[in-house]
Structure formats: C-alpha cells, structure tokens
Amino acid sequence: NAGVTQTPKFRVLKTGQSMTLLCAQDMNHEYMYWYRQDPGMGLRLIHYSVGEGTTAKGEVPDGYNVSRLKKQNFLLGLESAAPSQTSVYFCASSYSIFAARETQYFGPGTRLLVL
Amino acid sequence: DQQVKQNSPSLSVQEGRISILNCDYTNSMFDYFLWYKKYPAEGPTFLISISSIKDKNEDGRFTVFLNKSAKHLSLHIVPSQPGDSAVYFCAASSTGNQFYFGTGTSLTVIP
Numbered sequence: 001n002a003g004v005t006q007t008p009k010f011r012v013l014k015t016g017q018s019m020t021l022l023c024a025q026d027m028n029h030e031y032m033y034w035y036r037q038d039p040g041m042g043l044r045l046i047h048y049s050v051g052e053g054t055t056a057k058g059e060v061p062d063g064y065n066v067s068r069l070k071k072q073n074f075l076l077g078l079e080s081a082a083p084s085q086t087s088v089y090f091c092a093s094s095y096s097i098f099a100a101r102e103t104q105y106f107g108p109g110t111r112l113l114v115l
Numbered sequence: 116d117q118q119v120k121q122n123s124p125s126l127s128v129q130e131g132r133i134s135i136l137n138c139d140y141t142n143s144m145f146d147y148f149l150w151y152k153k154y155p156a157e158g159p160t161f162l163i164s165i166s167s168i169k170d171k172n173e174d175g176r177f178t179v180f181l182n183k184s185a186k187h188l189s190l191h192i193v194p195s196q197p198g199d200s201a202v203y204f205c206a207a208s209s210t211g212n213q214f215y216f217g218t219g220t221s222l223t224v225i226p
Contacts, residue, residue: 042218
C-alpha cells in the first residue's frame, strides 16, 4: 500500500515549457486535490476532483489544468510555465466528502523550479 | 487574503515542556478545524481535528482548543518530545470540500 505517490520529485523548467505532474493513490479514494506551497503562504488549493471524470477549481487555478481520467490518478498540467509557478506541489486524496473533513492523505511533494 | 493565520513562524521548546501553537481565522463560517504535521521532504500528515460544536479535543499528548468567539484555536503538546520537531499547519473549512491552510509554525524541541 503505497498511499499517495507523486511523479516527478523535482523538475526544472524554462519559462514557456509545459509539463504534467502525476499523482496516484491506491486507497480507492474518491476525492483528490492539488495544492501548492509557497513561503509565507501556506498550502493553497489549485484544483480538486470529487470523482473520476470530474474536476473543479480551487483557490488559485489560473495557469493550471487538471484531468481525472482514472479514479486512482490526478494529473496537473502546466501549459506554459512561468517563474511564478515555482513552488512545491502536493497532491492529496480522501475517501469522501465526509472523510475529507477528517483527513486528507498527502503525497511527498514535487519541487518545481521555473527559470 | 489569508483566512487562516499562524503568526508565529517558529517556536522552540525544551523537551518535556508544553508546546503551544496558535492559529487565528477570519471566516466565521468555518466549522471544522485540523492540525497537520510536516517533516522536511514529506507531505503533511493529519494530527488532530475539532468540530465547532466542541471547544476541546484530546488525543494522547495532543490537545486542540477552539475559542469561537475569538476565532482562535491552539494546539497543545504535552510533554514535548524531540520527534515532535516539525512544521505544524492549521487548516479550516466550512461545508464543502475546500480547506484553507495557515502558513505553518516550525516547532523545535530541544533535548
């Protein structure tokens, strides 16, 4: 039982490049989330999904797209990376909306540097 | 605008003493609060939660207190241990899916 895994762990991009961050969970959770963590800002929700095939915007969605084609995977895409997207990205999952009020399980994070 | 605030970026405590981490929020609609603990290079892990219908929740060495009138919650760790050294985030939500996180407090427990 790996929990929540994230790929890659670290990436350096040039401005304008694109990339996809992959999150996978093996706990059969319905809900999945993407956060970014910046110094002095805490964790901020980018997008989330309440089930396979669904996505919704969070607090800071601009510049990102997401897809949830399979229940166990949640992809975060940057179409044209900007230096302001330099951050640590965390994926999380939870069983349901009720369980979400108990806890979310977080992945180890992806550190992204945009030059 | 930061709806959940942790005004102390860092805290140092001697082993065996009490650690008190504070969190303030501005949204009176928040009715569920959590504390997460984070070690370097790892994701946050859930520590303890409290509903707005309570003013205290205890789990072993960890106790969370909620003062709704002051929009303030605190996490008490007694006794503090070196393994408690980590960054602690508080988070809050109203009905729905989205949690709002504070900026974190880095706790160092000195042996």
